[in-house]
Amino acid sequence: MKTRLLSAAAIAAFTLGATHAAWAQTVDYGSLEALFDEPVTTSATGSPQRSIDAPADMQIISADDIRRSGEITLPGILQRAAGIDVIDFSVGDSTVNIRGHNPSPGLLVLINGRQVYQDTFGTTTWPTLPVQLSEIRQIEVVKGPNAALFGFNAVSGVINIITYDPKYDAINAASVQVGDAAQRRASLVTTLKLGPAVSVRLSGGGSAEHEWRAIFPTSQSSPVVPAPAIGGLHDPTRGQANLDLVAQLTSKSDLRFESSWSNIQGNVAAPYSYSTVKMLTTSVRGIMTSDTRYGLIQASAYQNRLDIKGDAGSVFWENTVDVANVQDTFKAGTGNIFRISGDYRHNHLNTQPVAGGEISYNVWSASGMWNRRVTSQLALTAAIRVDDLQLHRSGTFPARIPLASNSYWDHDIVQPSVNVTGLWRPTAEDSFRLSYARGVQTPTLLEMGALQEAVELAPGVTLNVTGNPNLRPTIVVNYEAAYDRQFKQAKLGLRLFVQNWSDIIGDFSGGGGLVLPPTATTNLAVIPANVSNSEETGVELTASGRLLANLKWRADYTYSTVRDSLFGAADPVANLVAFQAITPKYRGNVGLGWARGPWEADANLHYVGAHKFYNVVNGALAPVDAYGSLSARIGYRLESGVVLALSGQNLLAERQAQTTGLKAERRWQFTMSRAW
Amino acid sequence: MKPSRAIVAGMSALAALFPGGLSADPAKNIQAAARVLTFLENPPAGRTEIGVVFDPAKPASVAEKNAIMIAIGGGYTTGGITIVGKPMEAGAVGGAKVLFVTHGVNYAAAGSDARAQRAITIGSDFACVQSGACVIAISTDPTVQIVVNHKAAAAVGASFRAAFRMMIQEI
Numbered sequence: 001m002k003t004r005l006l007s008a009a010a011i012a013a014f015t016l017g018a019t020h021a022a023w024a025q026t027v028d029y030g031s032l033e034a035l036f037d038e039p040v041t042t043s044a045t046g047s048p049q050r051s052i053d054a055p056a057d058m059q060i061i062s063a064d065d066i067r068r069s070g071e072i073t074l075p076g077i078l079q080r081a082a083g084i085d086v087i088d089f090s091v092g093d094s095t096v097n098i099r100g101h102n103p104s105p106g107l108l109v110l111i112n113g114r115q116v117y118q119d120t121f122g123t124t125t126w127p128t129l130p131v132q133l134s135e136i137r138q139i140e141v142v143k144g145p146n147a148a149l150f151g152f153n154a155v156s157g158v159i160n161i162i163t164y165d166p167k168y169d170a171i172n173a174a175s176v177q178v179g180d181a182a183q184r185r186a187s188l189v190t191t192l193k194l195g196p197a198v199s200v201r202l203s204g205g206g207s208a209e210h211e212w213r214a215i216f217p218t219s220q221s222s223p224v225v226p227a228p229a230i231g232g233l234h235d236p237t238r239g240q241a242n243l244d245l246v247a248q249l250t251s252k253s254d255l256r257f258e259s260s261w262s263n264i265q266g267n268v269a270a271p272y273s274y275s276t277v278k279m280l281t282t283s284v285r286g287i288m289t290s291d292t293r294y295g296l297i298q299a300s301a302y303q304n305r306l307d308i309k310g311d312a313g314s315v316f317w318e319n320t321v322d323v324a325n326v327q328d329t330f331k332a333g334t335g336n337i338f339r340i341s342g343d344y345r346h347n348h349l350n351t352q353p354v355a356g357g358e359i360s361y362n363v364w365s366a367s368g369m370w371n372r373r374v375t376s377q378l379a380l381t382a383a384i385r386v387d388d389l390q391l392h393r394s395g396t397f398p399a400r401i402p403l404a405s406n407s408y409w410d411h412d413i414v415q416p417s418v419n420v421t422g423l424w425r426p427t428a429e430d431s432f433r434l435s436y437a438r439g440v441q442t443p444t445l446l447e448m449g450a451l452q453e454a455v456e457l458a459p460g461v462t463l464n465v466t467g468n469p470n471l472r473p474t475i476v477v478n479y480e481a482a483y484d485r486q487f488k489q490a491k492l493g494l495r496l497f498v499q500n501w502s503d504i505i506g507d508f509s510g511g512g513g514l515v516l517p518p519t520a521t522t523n524l525a526v527i528p529a530n531v532s533n534s535e536e537t538g539v540e541l542t543a544s545g546r547l548l549a550n551l552k553w554r555a556d557y558t559y560s561t562v563r564d565s566l567f568g569a570a571d572p573v574a575n576l577v578a579f580q581a582i583t584p585k586y587r588g589n590v591g592l593g594w595a596r597g598p599w600e601a602d603a604n605l606h607y608v609g610a611h612k613f614y615n616v617v618n619g620a621l622a623p624v625d626a627y628g629s630l631s632a633r634i635g636y637r638l639e640s641g642v643v644l645a646l647s648g649q650n651l652l653a654e655r656q657a658q659t660t661g662l663k664a665e666r667r668w669q670f671t672m673s674r675a676w
Numbered sequence: 677m678k679p680s681r682a683i684v685a686g687m688s689a690l691a692a693l694f695p696g697g698l699s700a701d702p703a704k705n706i707q708a709a710a711r712v713l714t715f716l717e718n719p720p721a722g723r724t725e726i727g728v729v730f731d732p733a734k735p736a737s738v739a740e741k742n743a744i745m746i747a748i749g750g751g752y753t754t755g756g757i758t759i760v761g762k763p764m765e766a767g768a769v770g771g772a773k774v775l776f777v778t779h780g781v782n783y784a785a786a787g788s789d790a791r792a793q794r795a796i797t798i799g800s801d802f803a804c805v806q807s808g809a810c811v812i813a814i815s816t817d818p819t820v821q822i823v824v825n826h827k828a829a830a831a832v833g834a835s836f837r838a839a840f841r842m843m844i845q846e847i
Contacts, residue, residue, distance in 0.1 A: 027839045028839075031711070031714065031715070031755060032839070032840070032843060034711060034754070034755075035708060035711040035712065035715075035820065035822075036819075036820045036843065037816070037819070037820055038819070038820075040843065047839070047842035047843075048839050048840075048842055048843045049842070049843060050819075050843070052819075291837070291838050291839070295838070296838055296839070329842075331838070331841055331842055334826055334846035334847060335846070337842055373845065376823075376845060376847075428815070428817075428818060428819065428821060429818055486818045486819060487818065488817070488818055
C-alpha cells in the first residue's frame, strides 16, 4: 500500500509538472523578504504572506536572530519567543508548548512542512531533528489550534522550521565549538550546483557533552542529590545528516527531494523519572511544486522512520509514518485566495515492552481555506479540515489481558478542525485580529494500545498496563483578540486569549488511568481515560525596536491562569493533568542586541514564575521557585570572515533548579565559524 | 493624578518613546520599485532605464525626483537588473519602459502617455493607482505596501508572478 501510494503521488506530481510547466514558479523567500523588508511565510495559507497578514498568531524567528542568540538548541531559541513554555529536563530533553499545559501533546513541529513531531507518542524529541542551526532561514511560531491551516496535530500550536532553499540560497557554513563540561560540537552546511538545473544542500553535525549532574528530590532547598542516584544516566550524544536537492524540471517547475538521518542518545524524563534512550530517525520526501494556470499546485509524499531503544533493551519501538498530500492554492479575481487540500497518513507502531501486537491508523483528510480581502483594510479567512482516523490493530495479546480482541480497534474517529480569522488594518501602523479556532488532539498510538505491559505485583498477581482503543480525542477551542502597532522604530503587540481543552487524556503509566478489576479470565489492568477539562485565560504583551542605530531591544510578558475541571474522582497528579498547578502564571523575556563593525553582543533574560511540577522521585507536586535564566553571546568577525564567539546559557548560577529534575547548569562555549 | 491626566501623560511618554509615523522615503520607494520589477512574468534584465517623472512647478515633485536620482546614483542593482534614472518632465516622457511618477504630477496625463508607450507606471501616490493611471503604487513606511491596478497592468501588457500577486493588494 505504502509503495503504491508513494508511486501514485510521484506520478501525479510529474503529470502536473509536465502539463503546466510553462506557468510554474516556486516561491523565493529571499526575494520576497528583500522586497517587503521582513520575513514572509507560506505556511498558513499556502500563499506567501508577511507574518502580520497571516490568519494566525505567528511570530517569525529569523536566521539572524538564531545566529546571534548564542543558543545551542532549538528549545533554547524557542523560549525567546513570547508565550512559549520550555521545560528542560536534561541537556537534550526539553518539552515545548504554547502558553502553558506543558507537557502535553499537540504542538506540531515541522521542518519545511514535514512533520517531525512524533504523534505516535505525542512529543517531539528535539535532538533528533536533522537540521543545523546555520541552515535555518526562519522558525515560524504559531500559537493556538491551527489544524485547519497547518494540518493534522496542529492543536496547541505549530513550530515550522524553514531551511534555506538550495535553488535560491547558496548557503555554506562551518563551525566548531568547544566548551566546559566536555562540550564538543561541529557542523557543516554546503550548497552545490550540479549543473544549471539541479542544486543540492548537504548538512551534517554532531555533538557530545556531559549530562547535568545534580538533582533535587523534593524542593530547591533540599540537599542536592547526585544525578546517578536516579540511576545510570549517560552523557548525551547526537549526530545528524541531511540532503536537500532541488531540480528545476522546466523554467518554472521544481522537484524537491529531501532525506535525513539522525542518531541520538539522551536522558529523558517521563516525566518524573529518568531513563536513557537511543533514537534513530530517517526520512525521505519528495515535493513537486508547480505554478499552473489553476494555481500553485503542490504534491508531496514522505516517510518518517523512528526506532527507539530503551535502557538495557527494555523497549524497542519501531514507528513508521507515511504521509501524502496534494494541494492547490489559487487567487480568484483580485481579492480571493483559496486552498484545497487532501491528505493521507499511515502511522504504524509495534506494541512494547510485550511484543506481538501492531497498532496503526490511516487518516484521510480534506481541507479548504478561503482568504477574502473584503476591503483594503479588512481581510477574512475561513478554513475547515475534516480528518477520518481509521484505527486498526493486529497481532497477539499477552495472556489474561483485558480487551484481548483486535476488533475493539476497528473504528473511526471523525472530527472537524476550524480556523476563522478577521484582520482589520485601519491604518498602515495598526492591525486588529479576532480569531476562533478548533483543533482536535487525537489519542496517540501509545495511549491507544502500543504500550502493553505486564507487571508482577506479587506471585500470581499481575497488573497489565495497556492502551484504550475507545479514548475520545481532546478538543481544543481558542478565542483570541490581537492588536499590533508599528512605530517607525518599534513594534508593540497585545494578545488576549481564552483556550479550552475538553476530554484531556490522563497518563496511565505512573498511577493514573482507569482501573479494570480482575475477573476470572483477566488480570487487574490500568488503561488511559479521558479525565478532565481545562481552561486557560491570558494576556500577552510584546515590544521590540531600536534605541540607537546599533542597539535593538525586545521584551515580552505572558500572564495566564489555568482552571482544571476533573471528571469524577480522577486524581490530577497521578494522571499528570494538574495543569492549574504546573503552568507558570507568568513568563517572558528581555533581550538586547548591539552590533558595531566586526563586533556583536547579545543577551537575553528569560524569566518564569513560580509553579509546581511532578516530583522526580515520588510524583507528588513539588514547588519550583521563580527563576531567571540569562544567555549571552559576544562575537567578533575577523577580516578573513571567520567569526569567533563566546556564548553561554544559564549564566546566573552554576546550577539552577528550573524543574524538579536535573538542575540546569551554567555552560560556556567558544565557537569558531565561517560562512561563505 | 486624575485618570485622564495619567492617560494623557502615558500617551505622551509612549509617543516620545516611539517617535515617528507615516513618512515617504523616496530612496526606499525606488529600491522597492526596482525589486517589484523582478517579479514581472517577463522581467527586464541588465541595465534598465527608469524615467522619473516630475513637475518643475511643484517643489515637492522636484524634491522627490532629486531624492530618487541621488538614491539611484550611477545605478541600483537588484535581482539581475540595474536601474538607472532619467529625469523627465511631465508631458515630455518617452523612451523608458518604466516610469516613476512623483507626487504632484498630473498623473492622469502621465498615465495616458505611459499607456501609449506601453510603459509601466509606478508611483508612491495611492490615488494614482486607484485612478488607473499608475500600474503600481508603493509605500515603504512604516511597512512595505504594494497595490497593483489589474486593468492598468493589463493595458500595458504587464503581468506578475503568482507568488507576488498573493502578497500584494490588487484592485
